[in-house]
Amino acid sequence: MNQDTARHFALYLTEAHSCVYLTDQLSRTLFVDPHALMDGFSYQALINKGFRRSGAHVYRPHCDHCNACVPVRIPVAAFQPNRSQRRNWQRNVAAITSVDTPACSIRAFRFVLPLSRSASS
Structure with a gap:
């Protein structure tokens, strides 16, 4: 496919729901057909x-009376830390990080559950 070829996808619009970005606002989400x-x-x-994109879902906010959500693409390869960020990096150089295989655990569940409850209220 080249740039002159337009692809058409079925789009689905959700009902209004609580906005996860702005308190006391309603939001709608426009999804591309996940089977496309x-x-x-x-x-x-x-x-x-x-x-x-989140997993297999491609979506964007599509609110009736709001356009406050602005997508931002960060050019990571061109990132140059400023003085404060370099200082913070040096202060935290001893922090331990690890990459692990995703798995369900009681510890993770206890961490995520309060977050999911606050996001849905």
Whole structure:
């Protein structure tokens, strides 16, 4: 597929729900059909239009009377830490990080449950 070829995807709009970004606001979400076959060019075109991805879902906020959510793409390869960030990095150089295989555990559940409750209220 080249840039001159337009792909069309079925879009689905959710009912209004509590906004996760702005307190006391209602939000709607526009989803691309999760069963749609999408190539890299189509995906990038959607990203350029403000869509985001979470797992297999490609979506964007689509609120009736609000456009406060602005997608931001961060050019990570060009990042240059400023003085404060370099100082913070040096202070935390001894912090331990690890990468592990995702797994369900009681410890993780106890951590996530309060977060999910606050997001849904």
